[in-house]
Amino acid sequence: MTHQIELIINGEHYELMVKANKTLLELLREDLDLTGTKMGCGTGDCGACTVLLDNRPVNACLVLAVEARGKEIVTIEGLAQGETLHPLQQAFIDHGAVQCGFCTPGMILTAKALLDNNPNPTEPMIRRAIAGNICRCTGYTKIVKAIMAVASR
Amino acid sequence: MKGFTFHKPRSLKEALAMLKEADGKAKIMAGGTDLLGAMKDGIMQPERLINLQEIPDLANIRPDNDRLHLGALVSLHEITVHPSIQKRFGILAQAAQEVGSPQLRNMGTLGGNLCQRPRCWYYRGDFVCLKRGGDQCFAVTGQNKYHAVIEGGPCFIVHPSDTAPALLAMDASVRIAGPDGEKIAALEKFFMTPRDNVTRENILEPDQILTEIMVPLPREGSRGIYLKARERRCWDFALASVALLLNIDDGICQEIRLVLGGIAPIPFRASKAEEVLKGKPIEIELIDQACRMALSGARPLASNAYKLELTQALIKQALLTLSNK
Numbered sequence: 234m235t236h237q238i239e240l241i242i243n244g245e246h247y248e249l250m251v252k253a254n255k256t257l258l259e260l261l262r263e264d265l266d267l268t269g270t271k272m273g274c275g276t277g278d279c280g281a282c283t284v285l286l287d288n289r290p291v292n293a294c295l296v297l298a299v300e301a302r303g304k305e306i307v308t309i310e311g312l313a314q315g316e317t318l319h320p321l322q323q324a325f326i327d328h329g330a331v332q333c334g335f336c337t338p339g340m341i342l343t344a345k346a347l348l349d350n351n352p353n354p355t356e357p358m359i360r361r362a363i364a365g366n367i368c369r370c371t372g373y374t375k376i377v378k379a380i381m382a383v384a385s386r
Numbered sequence: 387m388k389g390f391t392f393h394k395p396r397s398l399k400e401a402l403a404m405l406k407e408a409d410g411k412a413k414i415m416a417g418g419t420d421l422l423g424a425m426k427d428g429i430m431q432p433e434r435l436i437n438l439q440e441i442p443d444l445a446n447i448r449p450d451n452d453r454l455h456l457g458a459l460v461s462l463h464e465i466t467v468h469p470s471i472q473k474r475f476g477i478l479a480q481a482a483q484e485v486g487s488p489q490l491r492n493m494g495t496l497g498g499n500l501c502q503r504p505r506c507w508y509y510r511g512d513f514v515c516l517k518r519g520g521d522q523c524f525a526v527t528g529q530n531k532y533h534a535v536i537e538g539g540p541c542f543i544v545h546p547s548d549t550a551p552a553l554l555a556m557d558a559s560v561r562i563a564g565p566d567g568e569k570i571a572a573l574e575k576f577f578m579t580p581r582d583n584v585t586r587e588n589i590l591e592p593d594q595i596l597t598e599i600m601v602p603l604p605r606e607g608s609r610g611i612y613l614k615a616r617e618r619r620c621w622d623f624a625l626a627s628v629a630l631l632l633n634i635d636d637g638i639c640q641e642i643r644l645v646l647g648g649i650a651p652i653p654f655r656a657s658k659a660e661e662v663l664k665g666k667p668i669e670i671e672l673i674d675q676a677c678r679m680a681l682s683g684a685r686p687l688a689s690n691a692y693k694l695e696l697t698q699a700l701i702k703q704a705l706l707t708l709s710n711k
């Protein structure tokens with residue numbers, strides 16, 4: 234069964250036809266070519282697919298596209314303003330917090346949600362907030378430093 | 387995922403009518419964090435999904451004089467940050483905080499947490515075991531590190547919920563709506579053992595909806611704690627968990643409710659351990675005795691005996707912490 238949905242993605246209004254069994258992750262990557270959001274496990278176990286749904290980090294692999302009807306989605310593509318990177322994106326580069334980059338989009342969105350809620354988190358708070366995003370490369374230290382750098386501004 | 391139709395009723399009445407009309411072919415969807423995984427694994431293939439997220443009353447948190455009313459659709463995240471839950475119902479806030487990951491707690495609901503399906507890897511894999519209508523339990527002779535050590539058989543799942551032991555320690559009850567109206571049941575009567583019925587884990591019929599969880603206010607001076615042992619600090623289900631509500635007055639244990647998760651097909655009330663301590667002064671020797679008694683009658687499988695010591699250690703830690711020893 235196909236449903237007509239309206240939603241906002243990265244500030245833009247979309248009207249789409251989606252199948253009931255399509256996940257939000259599939260909608261973003263396959264239909265809209267927003268491939269910044271990654272597909273890792275598909276089962277809620279890695280956080281690579283993290284997007285913001287009404288400002289909260291969720292696993293897009295475990296959300297149906299039809300559930301996003303009337304909601305606001307932010308993906309990594311929505312962060313930069315033209316050529317200017319979002320402070321978190323810039324800080325990740327400056328601190329060497331990106332290696333293979335697979336976890337980065339989800340990690341930055343989780344960090345954004347944290348800082349939007351609490352501009353001055355402590356290090357343990359940051360570590361708790363990103364606990365649902367696996368990074369296989371960096372060992373997390375530089376990721377935490379990058380987020381701290383933006384937080385202390 | 388196989389195809390299905392998706393429905394978003396705006397009232398409980400409408401949802402119940404849809405369920406009745408679907409005649410067993412529909413599934414309720416709350417946050418979907420468990421359901422969608424189960425559907426991807428092919429262990430559930432409903433023809434219709436009835437999503438409850440747009441029924442406003444189901445997401446309320448309402449404290450009254452003597453109890454807390456939690457709509458089944460309240461998210462686990464909300465429970466962890468709600469000030470009066472943190473203050474008066476700390477065990478529940480702690481347990482909700484231990485579920486999965488932040489992302490899962492944002493979507494996952496309390497009702498879904500109680501109704502989630504078990505995680506046995508044979509069941510979630512491609513094995514047609516007893517629970518899937520087959521004629522054997524593969525865990526008995528297979529890989530059973532994460533399975534039940536007590537009250538198992540013929541199926542040896544462990545109940546996966548973190549919030550269930552916490553709610554049981556606080557003597558919660560649930561409101562269930564169905565085609566013939568509403569009923570209230572003690573949470574203690576909600577879960578079903580594999581001996582009662584191997585294909586399900588609770589008393590909900592396919593045309594019923596869990597609408598509310600009610601938690602009595604613990605009496606003055608009671609303290610609570612939820613402790614969970616897991617392999618990784620995020621995502622993992624409990625190897626063993628302990629929910630403890632304790633009231634000590636004048637050094638005497640006036641009230642104790644001790645409920646264990648991750649070790650039995652339904653959350654396990656350790657009444658033998660409670661009996662050791664109830665009405666007695668809380669002393670180290672008695673605490674040790676209670677820990678030994680907690681799992682008497684346990685029958686571990688080949689690879690899960692470690693859970694006995696682990697659970698005893700958690701119980702001891704919980705008792706020592708709450709009695710300031």
Ligand SMILES: Cc1cc2nc3c(=O)[nH]c(=O)nc-3n(C[C@H](O)[C@H](O)[C@H](O)COP(=O)(O)OP(=O)(O)OC[C@H]3O[C@@H](n4cnc5c(N)ncnc54)[C@H](O)[C@@H]3O)c2cc1C
Nearest residue numbers: 277416417418419420421486494495497498499501548596
């Ligand atoms: C990687 C991963 C790790 C996890 N770790 C944990 C963990 O550590 N601890 C833990 O407890 N859980 C864990 N979970 C399981 C799950 O995320 C949570 O239990 C969550 O609370 C489920 O809620 P939900 O709203 O998403 O349920 P859903 O997926 O929507 O529903 C779960 C089941 O309950 C039924 N249901 C839901 N609500 C109702 C209702 N109101 N009335 C009747 N039936 C209903 C559905 O039909 C379905 O069968 C984990 C899940 C994943 C994917």
Ligand code: SF4
Nearest residue numbers: 506509515523541542
């Ligand atoms: S423990 Fe239960 S779910 Fe797992 S294989 Fe045995 S019967 Fe199936």
Ligand code: FES
Nearest residue numbers: 273274275280294
């Ligand atoms: S792809 Fe969604 S959590 Fe891994």
Ligand code: FES
Nearest residue numbers: 332333368369370
């Ligand atoms: S940078 Fe490779 S997974 Fe994080």
